Amino acid sequence: MSSTPSVEPWLRGTATEVPAVGRAVLHALQLAAEDLLNWCGELSDAELNARIEDAAPIAFHIRHLSRSLDRLLTYAEGRVLSEEQKSRLRTELDSGATREKLFAELLVSLADGGSRVRSLALTNLEETRTVGNKRLPTTVGGLLVHVADHTQRHVGQAITMAKIVRGRAS
Numbered sequence: 001m002s003s004t005p006s007v008e009p010w011l012r013g014t015a016t017e018v019p020a021v022g023r024a025v026l027h028a029l030q031l032a033a034e035d036l037l038n039w040c041g042e043l044s045d046a047e048l049n050a051r052i053e054d055a056a057p058i059a060f061h062i063r064h065l066s067r068s069l070d071r072l073l074t075y076a077e078g079r080v081l082s083e084e085q086k087s088r089l090r091t092e093l094d095s096g097a098t099r100e101k102l103f104a105e106l107l108v109s110l111a112d113g114g115s116r117v118r119s120l121a122l123t124n125l126e127e128t129r130t131v132g133n134k135r136l137p138t139t140v141g142g143l144l145v146h147v148a149d150h151t152q153r154h155v156g157q158a159i160t161m162a163k164i165v166r167g168r169a170s
Contacts, residue, residue: 009034021144022121028148029069029110029117032155036062036106039159045098047165058165059097061158065151066109067092072150073116075131076143113147120144 009027018026040048040058048059067088074081081089125141138146 018118019121021125021141022117025117025121025144025148026114028151029114032065032151033107033110035155036065036158037103039162041099041103043099043162043165045096047162048099048102049095049097050161050165050168052161052164052168055161055164056093056157057095058158058161059095059102060093061154061161062102062106063097064092065154065158066105068150068154069109069113069147072143072147073113073120075129075138076120076140076147077116078127078129117144117147 009030010024014030015023015026040062043058048062049057051057067085071081071085071089074085120140121144123140125139125144127140129138129140129143130136131138131143
């Protein structure tokens, strides 16, 4: 486990040019990268893919976080999912992920997501959007808040699994 800054992103005074909701989402994405690299970045491929009981492996949480970020932001941008996005959704639980590929995908996804959040933060957050095949109603703001919430939920699950996997190895 490497060390991370003692002050969380939201207390560092960064992204002040971005309106508050977008800034909070950017901070959640930044914290996700720091926490996942800190807690999971040095795990082996076997540890990242380990299945314990019925719990999803760490690799799933990292892959899902990356890909769901793209999907949620696509909805926030007022678009529908592409066939490639749908196909990638179906492979999130696949086994055999390598640390190198997982973290490369994660970092690219978070960087791209950050750019997209910066653009969306400047729009009307009450603008109507829909989600999924059922086209469930929401707003740009609702999707941005969910991006932060959903990201942190899967970071927490990955960290918990990392602690369990490490505990079993010792």
